[in-house]
Amino acid sequence: MTESRTNLAWEVLLDLTGSGAKHERLTRALRAAIRSGRLPTGSALPPSRALAADLSCSRWVVTQAYGQLTAEGYLRTRVGSATRVRWTPDTDTALPDADGPPVPPPRFDLTPGLPDLRAFPRARWGAAVRDRARRTPFSDLGFPPPGGHAELRRVLAEHLRRGRGAVADADAVVVATGVTDGAARLFRALRAEGIAHLAVEDPGWPRLHHVAREAGLTVVPVPVDEHGIRVAELDRVPEVRAVLTTPAHQFPTGVALTARRRTALVEWARRVDGVVVEDDYDAEFRYDHRPLGAVQGMCPERVVLLGSVSKTLSPALGIGWVLAAPRWRRALRTSGTARSGPPVLDQLAFADLVRTGGYDRHLRSARQRYRARRAALLAALRARLPGCRVTGSAAGLHLVVHLGDGVDASGVVAAAGARGLAVVDPRVYRVSCREPADGLVLGYGNLADGAVEEAVAVLAAAVADSRPDRAGRPGGR
Structure with missing residues (x-):
């Protein structure tokens, strides 16, 4: 018989099933509620006496659980005030082991991966969302269309043709929630087509390697030198028919794939009936040389282009795209769920920013x-x-x-x-x-x-x- 109870004052469902003493089970239940967002940051927990009465347990059980979670950094307590949730997903990596005090965030963060969040165009973005909320027809307020709203796909196709030298039309664009989402969809499509091995740059961005393995692909590392990925190494593993690369600005070495290597990469894909997965990482920011066009423009039937606004605006928007040949489009559009993709209003607000020149500015x-x-x-x-x-x-x-x-x-x-x-x-x-x-x-x-x-x-x-x-x-x- 389940011991799940609902706290009537705060309406938090706590599942106390499982092994261990009751205070340990309550600790696990509260921790799970916090991490899932059912107990959001800043929310006040019930007084220990009230929660004990609701769960039909001793007050000691509750105080033990609160004390443990306070030590782990999930809760904060203050004399004369309620016990409140202090954990957020952003501080997850800073949480210590259960027996240590909370670790403060660094004074200076020189880890890569984020744009200047202070410069996010709040006023411009807010105005675009408000405008779209006011004039978007009711028919567009349901679930996001598979593959993204047609208006954003048209605008993105024009933007990629103009700014990245891509071969693109609206039908070729699939809107995703970011590069990781787009890559996951594509990797699943590759595996369904019988492509089981994916060459990746070594070093490279490990998150996409993990996503590839989750899709059932075998990751094959290929070295990177001062000219980019060593394309000639791809032939050393005959099973490889797909490669993930960042030709505009390789992460983390920062090199750009040379023209000769770009040509060799396209020739390899044609020769082995393969696919090049082009992560357009950092393509918008080039300082010492003119921007490089996307490899996709050289061979749109063999190169799939991934991009997002995570490095240009903010990863919080969750807007990305995949530019793919007809062979992959159906699988890319249908591999998500009915709720896949960014919210429609955000898609349309971003489309307005691009179309009016606000994004370019x-x-x-x-x-x-x-x-x-x-x-x-x-x-x-x-x-x-x-x-x-x-x-x-x-x-x-x-x-x-x-x-x-x-x-x-x-x-x-x-x-x-x-x-x-x-x-x-x-x-x-x-x-x-x-x-x-x-x-x-x-x-x-x-x-x-x-x-x-x-x-x-x-x-x-x-x-x-x-x-x-x-x-x-x-x-x-």
């Missing part, structure tokens, strides 16, 4: 801001770490700093973390090779301009602590 402003921030970061690195070498800075929102002198990146990451600076060891992006790295991946998209100098000063101190002295011991200062 935002991109131009963002390019200028990132160019200036990159220059400030490079100048600070030259001043504080004059012996380091920087690569991958010609485009995008991150760069790679090579520290040299036998410095192990893992030691720097730990020393920086102790000082409130978050940086990334590039080995986390490796598929196969795990030898010690002498460099760090530094993301500057969401770093405040005024924090650049201090962040690099903290990084320099962490490097000094991690640099081996003449006797081979770390921390020679």
